[in-house]
Amino acid sequence: MRTIFDPVYGSVQISEIEYKIISTSAFQRLQNVKQLGLAHLVFPGANYSRFSHSIGALRNAGKFLNAIEQNACIDHVELSPGTDHPYKLDVNEQQKYRLAALLHDIGHFPFSHATEHAFEEYLQNQKLIQGRDIEIVDDHEAFGSLIINNDSELKSVLNEAGFSPNDVASVFASDNYVSKTEINLKPVISSELDCDRLDYLKRTSHFSGLPFGNVDIDYLISSSRIQRNKLCFDIKAKKSIEHMLLARYYDYQQVVFNKNLISLEWSLKEAIKICIKIDDNGINIEKSELLRMIEDNNIKGLDDYKYTSAIKSAHNTLSLTPKDSKYMHLDAILYRHQARQVFYSQKYIRADDSYHGICLQEVRNLTDKYIQDNGLDPEYFHVWDKKHQLSKVNPSELCSANSPSDLETTEELVHIYNQHSQTHPVFPLVFESSSLLNLLSKQYFSDIRVFMLPFDGYKAHRENLAKILFELPEST
Numbered sequence: 001m002r003t004i005f006d007p008v009y010g011s012v013q014i015s016e017i018e019y020k021i022i023s024t025s026a027f028q029r030l031q032n033v034k035q036l037g038l039a040h041l042v043f044p045g046a047n048y049s050r051f052s053h054s055i056g057a058l059r060n061a062g063k064f065l066n067a068i069e070q071n072a073c074i075d076h077v078e079l080s081p082g083t084d085h086p087y088k089l090d091v092n093e094q095q096k097y098r099l100a101a102l103l104h105d106i107g108h109f110p111f112s113h114a115t116e117h118a119f120e121e122y123l124q125n126q127k128l129i130q131g132r133d134i135e136i137v138d139d140h141e142a143f144g145s146l147i148i149n150n151d152s153e154l155k156s157v158l159n160e161a162g163f164s165p166n167d168v169a170s171v172f173a174s175d176n177y178v179s180k181t182e183i184n185l186k187p188v189i190s191s192e193l194d195c196d197r198l199d200y201l202k203r204t205s206h207f208s209g210l211p212f213g214n215v216d217i218d219y220l221i222s223s224s225r226i227q228r229n230k231l232c233f234d235i236k237a238k239k240s241i242e243h244m245l246l247a248r249y250y251d252y253q254q255v256v257f258n259k260n261l262i263s264l265e266w267s268l269k270e271a272i273k274i275c276i277k278i279d280d281n282g283i284n285i286e287k288s289e290l291l292r293m294i295e296d297n298n299i300k301g302l303d304d305y306k307y308t309s310a311i312k313s314a315h316n317t318l319s320l321t322p323k324d325s326k327y328m329h330l331d332a333i334l335y336r337h338q339a340r341q342v343f344y345s346q347k348y349i350r351a352d353d354s355y356h357g358i359c360l361q362e363v364r365n366l367t368d369k370y371i372q373d374n375g376l377d378p379e380y381f382h383v384w385d386k387k388h389q390l391s392k393v394n395p396s397e398l399c400s401a402n403s404p405s406d407l408e409t410t411e412e413l414v415h416i417y418n419q420h421s422q423t424h425p426v427f428p429l430v431f432e433s434s435s436l437l438n439l440l441s442k443q444y445f446s447d448i449r450v451f452m453l454p455f456d457g458y459k460a461h462r463e464n465l466a467k468i469l470f471e472l473p474e475s476t
Contacts, residue, residue: 004055008199008206012059015095017161018102022055024153025300026106030054032303036204037111038264039255041336046208046255050105050112056199061101063221064188064195065094071225071234075419079183079226090181096163097185100171101195107144110307111272114265116140118272119285125273135287143290145173150294184411187231191412192392193220193241201248204255212251215244225417228426232415241414241429242436249390253445257386263339263451266382267332274318274326275310283310308333325379328453339382339451342462343469347446351395356446360385362472363448370465380453388445390437391430399442404428 002019004012014022021027030051034040040047072079072087080088109115119138137143148154148169158165170177177186188195198217205213223237233241255261275283283306284290293299311333320327332338343363349355364383371378389395392412404410404427413428430441450469452462 006052006055006059008056008203009059012055013062014058015098017095017157017163018058018098020157021099021102021154024151024157025297026147026151026154026294027051027054027103029300029303030105030108032305033108033110033112034304035112035200036255037114037261038268038333039208039258039261041264042258042260043208043210043255046204048203048207050108053196053199053203054102054105056203057104057195058098058102060195060198060217060221061098061188063218064224065089065097065185067222067224068185068188068226068231071223075225075227077226081182089183089185092162093181093183093185095161096168097171097188099158099163099168100189103144103148103168104172104189104196105140105144106147107140107142109140109143110302110304111268112140114268115272115307118269118276121269122273122276122285134285136285137287137290138285141173145169146287146291147294147299150291151299152295152297182229183226184229185231187411191231191414192245193233193414197248198244201244201251204251208255210251210254212247212254215247216240217244220244227415227417230411230415230426232417232426235416235418238416238429238432238435241416245390245414245437246440249388249440253388253447257388257447259341259344259449260338262384262449263341264332264336266384266451267329267338270326270329271311271314271333272307274330275307275314282313283307323455325377325453328380328455332453337454339453340458340462341449342452342466343448343450345446345448345472349444349446351399351442351444353444356385356387356444356448359446359472360448363450363469366468366472367450367465370461370468374461376461377455380455380458382451384449384451386447388447389441390443391441393430393441395442395444398430404431 001013001015004014006012031049033050035048035050035053036046069079069087069089078086080086080090116138119136123136137146148165155165158168171186172189179186201215202213202217205211220233220237220240223234225232272283276285293302311330315330315334345359347355367381367383371381391398393407397407401407410428413430415426416429416432417426419425429435430437432438452458
């Protein structure tokens with residue numbers, strides 16, 4: 001075993017194969033891919049990498065697997081039927097899930113999710129404008145699977161240790177993952193309370209300075225167990241689980257959906273789309289090109305610095321004037337001359353409430369009318385919206401479900417184990433009537449914003465448009 005010192009957890013123990021994976025060029029690339037995109041421009045300390053987050057996820061996965069074994073012994077649950085050690089998880093299976101935790105973010109693009117959204121929008125525009133139908137990879141899990149299955153260095157390490165690259169990748173990259181053993185441990189890697197999310201909350205709190213990560217995640221992990229082939233948590237940890245899920249919910253609203261960060265990520269998406277079109281020093285998103293980079297061992301250069309360099313090149317070489325919206329987006333990323341928020345509407349709504357759609361349409365109509373009446377460039381404006389939900393299951397689906405059997409899948413939900421219940425010893429927490437999550441998971445948080453680039457004279461227009469939009473009644 002080897003040791004890595006982590007600023008959040010202290011010493012983290014890693015196996016020899018994990019050390020070799022971490023040492024590969026493909027994994028080292030994550031040192032230069034920020035976990036939170038441009039969040040460091042708003043929260044100066046929030047600049048940690050996908051690399052450190054992956055180490056944290058590995059550490060938490062190991063804690064989960066150890067707790068499951070220990071609690072199996074206490075609960076007298078046979079994890080390995082027919083063996084001399086009925087409460088032991090298969091060693092190779094444990095290592096496979098640890099590797100899946102370590103590699104779950106190997107396919108993240110520079111600047112993370114904003115880049116994926118830019119790729120999606122660019123592809124849609126190509127189909128609409130030029131009729132081009134290019135094959136791209138716009139999902140980090142799919143890209144991660146592509147890397148693991150085609151990077152010679154990674155494949156060599158995995159094969160030498162007796163692991164199929166595809167088996168490891170499928171744990172996090174496949175929605176239809178089927179465990180080869182009687183025990184499905186995928187929720188340790190991907191669920192509402194998994195090794196990834198627990199590290200994200202703790203690490204983001206540590207580096208941003210915000211208080212939301214003040215949750216004892218080791219206590220939560222220690223209460224995890226396998227019952228009726230489901231990953232679940234002891235009922236004694238129910239309040240701590242609620243605390244963690246709510247903390248993550250509000251962390252997202254405070255960090256990821258901070259008004260300045262939304263503004264910057266709008267400009268980042270536009271900047272990336274601009275750079276895709278540049279022949280030299282640009283961003284190539286075609287699957288065939290990405291696959292060639294992987295096979296040629298050049299994937300290590302696909303990091304934040306490459307994209308920042310492309311944005312700088314576009315800013316310096318394209319024939320754009322300061323009045324051009326494209327110039328403003330490039331300027332926003334390089335010098336933080338970002339768009340300003342004009343309007344916001346935030347409201348908790350029932351799952352069957354039509355408020356969000358009606359309000360969004362009214363905001364768009366009024367914004368479009370103002371732009372047209374004043375002869376302004378519509379590219380200067382951006383209407384952003386989000387319907388936040390607490391659970392991974394759609395609130396509408398939860399509202400119409402009377403029991404877990406009414407849902408399409410419950411695998412990723414947090415399950416509670418109550419040893420004193422004869423009828424329902426294992427049940428999803430969102431169906432517990434005494435839980436706050438039972439109420440909040442059936443609602444949306446409607447969030448609608450309007451942004452305006454800082455063009456000449458924008459301050460007066462910002463004030464005038466804000467007066468119009470804020471006159472919208474809440475019942476709209």
